[in-house]
Amino acid sequence: AQGLEKTPPPTALQMEYISASRLAATRRQRLIQSSMLVALVGTIVFSVLLALAATDANEQRTFAVTSQALAEANEATAISNAQTATVAQGVAEQNAATATVAQGEAFIQRDRADEQAQLALSRQLAAQASTLFTDAPEEALLIALEAFRIADTEEARRSLIEGLQTAPQIRYAIQAYPNPIQQLHFSPDSRTMATIDNEDGLLLWDVETAQQLNLSPDIWWSVNTAQFDDTGNLVTVGALSRFATWDSRTGAPISLPALTDLSNTSEASLSTALSRDGRRMATFQPFLSRVALTDTSNGDIIVSIDIGDAMEAFSEISEIALSDRGDRLLMYGGSTLSLWDESTGAIYEPADEFVYTAALSPNGQLLAWAEFINQRAIIRVWAVEKQSMLTSIEPGIDFPIRTLQFDEASHVLYYGTTEGSVGGYDVLAQEVVLPLTRAHTTSIEALAINATGDLLLSGDETGVVILWDINQTDRLARHLTTDFSRHVRYLGEDQRYLLAANVDLA
Template sequence: MTGRLGTPGFRVGPLVGALAVLAALAVGTPPVRADFVGHGAPVRDVAISPDGRYAATAGFDDLAILWSVESRDQLTRLYGHEAGVNAVAFLPPLSEGLRPRLVTVSDDGTARIWDGATGTQLHVLTGHTKKVVAVAVSPDGTQIATASWDRTVRLWDAETGATVSVLEGHTNSVNDLVFTPDGSRIVSAGYDGDIRAWPLDGGEAYRFAQVGFPINALAISGDGKILVTGSADKTVRVWDMATRDMLREMSDPHDGAVLTVAVSREGMSIASGGVGGTLLIWDGGAEPRIAMQVEHYRAVWALEFSPSGDRIYAAGIDSVVRAWRTSDGASIVGEATRFQPLERVSRALANSDDPVERGSFQFRKCAICHALEEGGPSRSGPSLAGLFGRRAGSYPGYDFSDALHGSEIVWTEETVDLLFDIGPDKMFPGTKMPIQRLTDPGDRRDLVEFLKQATD
């Protein structure tokens, strides 16, 4: 195995190489130049305030962050969700001169309203029965709409957090939604391929269009004239909001599912991103004007234009939010944060003669949430440094779910084996830990051997 340690061509042993790769996965690489750098896990969404002063990001590390756009400093970190945060939107501030409020939605099935000035959680919005994946705020800031994999759209009062209505009609998971700029309708789309419109004046809901493929993302122009969709068939579609006719269909440039779309406020530019890691900016034609490979390790999950349309912000799987000029695709900070390639542990290690090397392969999914040493970036799970002999739920500084508070379980070879044998949900009912099991006793033994060496 050829390592990346020291001079080019420096060779390391298989185990050292595996540990180095996993350390890169768990700890990350210091940024060369900061865009929005603060999450310890993939970023699922980015939003820009209407005045362009603030950015907000939502991450897989159960965290949302409010930022200064000008300085890129973190202003407030919002802790409270018990699972990954999928989307964030801005609400008007509590009073003039204060930072705006925010609303976030999460895999934990809730939406939450926050005071952006203090990070205080103002309301927890409950009612969805599955993960909530999208959120939108009405133009006047008085209502919130959320989309969930429970196949519903819910409308909430932004002041009190009370449920206003539950909108049912989708036959599968709802993936995204928007308010029309005049506030008269909500438009939603989802896995069933339906685009549905929900009049808020008491009128009857209707199917706006049907694509035939799962729709992952929606965006609407500031004048309300066009709607843009991104779907699993690698296609971006542009719709006329007045006639419901499809105006354009752009399918060739993306090499995988389209995960996110955005429209500039005046509707002159469209941006799209997908699983292949490419950000495209379109103007009037069927071919993109700018194509950038913005993410070394797959998946652009969220895009947002600045209010003026001169910048595009992109979020994705390597935990950094970057920004570019829409005129020429150049980074607005001179040099964008260096891509952080997350090297995959070689599948060949699964068949190694060394149980520790085999265990390093079993750890590959755990590395998304857990660092192996002290001092790494915050992630959705605590560091595993010094794991063996430590009581479950006791790692200092980490906010554990109630399921682990006061636990008497101590991490040993036997209890780690049991965790992956029966699953975290059985060992700690109510935990926010992802449900992962290793049904093969040999795989569990290998993982334990790896953890014993890697966390000591």
């Protein structure tokens, strides 16, 4: 107690220092507390912000995951829809294909039904024609023609041939081949006729009986062309220009030269022509780019005419022909019509239009050709020596002329059309000899006239050959140029034709 008491009391300055120190310590303490409070608040705020940021990141991640899942779901839906659309398209295409097939089948069935109806109608008309041949041959022939036009049935063909055979103006009709006729020829005495097609070759027939003659087997090899000489023997040219002479009544060979006899012409020939005596032969040889005229006795070439490029020759030349003496050579086809004249050595080209067919008169004086201008057929006749147009013939038809043939006297020109008609015109007298007459049902491919000019042969692309009596054609021509539809009555679209009971063809 005494010690304490001995301590002297603090001075005023000391008391002021102590107070100031305590105040400063209090301030420091408060500042520290405030700083700690601020740090604590900052920490809390930062923690809160971190928590909020973490929450937002989680939400963003959740949103992204959700969006990705939704996108994947949408993509799956789109793929599913596309697959569904593809399947639907496939089904639609299959249905369309099925419908197309069904439609095609319906068309086929309709066509078959139409074809069967045409066949039935053709056979019906053929049967009607067969019942009339005895009492009314001309009416029967008209019906047979219509039956064949409707459909080429066996019954219609048989009925047509029967009708032609019973018509008094036509001697007979024969089915010589199943193929188109290429050439027809009369022997000088008109007793024998020769027919040639492009497959079965040469056949000889008795003109009076229409019976085929028995031939030597050797004559059956390929024959390109034939010609009766003045003695009545048959001169033929076969494969590789093989030249031979035959007895036209027996078919026995008279001469069979070796192949080497005509070595100059042994190249493939597309067309061949003979002079009347068989001593000259013209051959169209496109692979050699020429038309050659050859002496058949020794094979020497008399003249060789250059025709240019082989492929061009194929398209420009289709046939050649010789005058009886072999001194004038005709080459024609398409835009080509050329005539070589031995006496002058010149080659004439008188045609300006497309040439459908042409013919050289036997005496070589007249050249005829057919044109088709503005859907009208025209025949031009040109005088060779005068080198001028003699006449133009207009038959008044809107279909082309298929073949031309002069008679032996070289003044009557016969022509055959693409629809089966035959006509004749005297080019010197300028008058019709044979009115345009339709007895064939298809294109006329060949014509021949006998030496006396009273018999005419016509052959068509179905292999039918008709022998005409020129002096008895007027009445038949009047009937066969009559429109058949005027002599039938209509029962409806499905049954068009029925022969009227009292047809008047006068």
